[in-house]
Amino acid sequence: MASTAARPPLPPRAPIVPPEDLESFQQHLNKSTRILALLGAGLSASSGLPTFRGAGGLWRTHEATQLATPEAFGRDPGLVWQFYSYRRHKALQAKPNPAHYALAELARKKDGFMTLSQNVDGLSPRAGHPASQLKLLHGSLFDVKCSDFFCKYTESANYTDPIVPALEIPTDESDPTTISALEARAELDISDENVALPELRISDLPRCPLCKKGLLRPGVVWFGEMLPTGVINDIEKWMSDSAKIDLIMVIGTSARVYPAAGYVDSARAKGARVAVVNMDRNDAPARGLYNGDWFFEGDAAKIVPEILKSVIGEITEMPDAAVEA
Incomplete structure (x- = not known):
């Protein structure tokens, strides 16, 4: 005869992000008006690429x-x-993952949000990221x-x-x-x-x-070629605006190679705090993290929607441009 004894409750799941870090980040995000994101291959790895x-x-x-x-x-x-x-x-x-959709939604919520992507896989555009707020450093x-x-x-x-x-x-x-x-x-x-x-x-x-x-x-962009002039000019114009930059998010990249490393330094010089999302704590920007910065360790597809939730709410996937084509 099967036992009718109640099973012990499962232990609570550990939060994806330490609550104190999540709270301080979201407080800063909520009041930020000019935000920069720098994306690398770690974001696409979450889509299985x-x-x-x-x-x-x-x-x-x-x-x-x-x-x-x-x-x-x-x-x-x-x-x-x-x-x-x-x-x-x-x-x-591959399909865009929740982090792609979260960043696309943040772009729609925050006019002063600009994304610089080193990825060529087309997943950010397919997630509906507004083209005017997405600069592809290495093409597509x-x-x-x-x-x-x-x-x-x-x-x-x-x-x-x-x-x-x-x-x-x-x-x-x-x-x-x-x-x-x-x-x-x-x-x-x-x-x-x-x-x-x-x-x-x-x-x-x-x-x-x-x-x-x-x-x-x-x-x-192949080795030995210049980065696209129009893209670089657009980024420099955005960076040189007289307004301060509140936040730069470095997602799935170590940002140790220029020009990516230079964008982190430039954002800092304009007042930005740095938030890194990466699987490896050794993959921090070239000059490391300062007091007041954040490092969120783990899968970007899980972490990015969580830390942006105070602005974007729950993620709803958008139509896939490649599928529609």
Whole structure:
């Protein structure tokens, strides 16, 4: 006969954020009018995206500088497009997480909120983040532009997957050498010597519809390239405003590489307190944390909606732009 004794109550869950830190942060957030957010790959990791360089990252056997440079595209545009087509595919399989939606809602609630993202995965735009309050420092996987020097063709929010038929990713799971089979074994390295990527001709690759001569290339900032001038000018104009900056949130990035590190320093110089959200306490900004700053350790997808709740309320997911497309 089954026992009818009452089960002991479950112990209360530990709060996501220490209550005293949450209270002091929200008090400051509520009265802040000019807020800056700096986003990095840790935010996208919460959506299940593999990182570009880290352990288990995409194409582990290739150095990033072998693929993400203008010279690499000039030497072998087919290989570079295969790499970026795979990244586009993985980004489209991922979904914006609650932190993306929370930041988008904060932008709608606070006119003086500006977000600077180092991510190229398109998840912030897909979460409905207002474009006027989102600056993509490194471009986007879903923007394309002509590689011909004399052609200025660009296209935004191209979510076609694959962008041309020749870049379709094999999906035959009965073949143990295909990409999908490797993914099923959690081996996200599709440059494995056992995987035979198709040889691509120049005519197989996406061609510029304007000049008809140049190949289209991903609209991301490659190594050795300048950050987008328009984006940098917009940020500098916002930063140079005479008004003080109340708060900078550093989410999913160590912010130790310039220009990201410089934005933290500039915000501090204008009076900002710093709030860091990261999985690793060692990943604080280059100059460390000051008295009055906050470090929220853990998953950004859980922490960001919680700390912003006093302004944005409960999160309601918005339509996904990529799905709608």
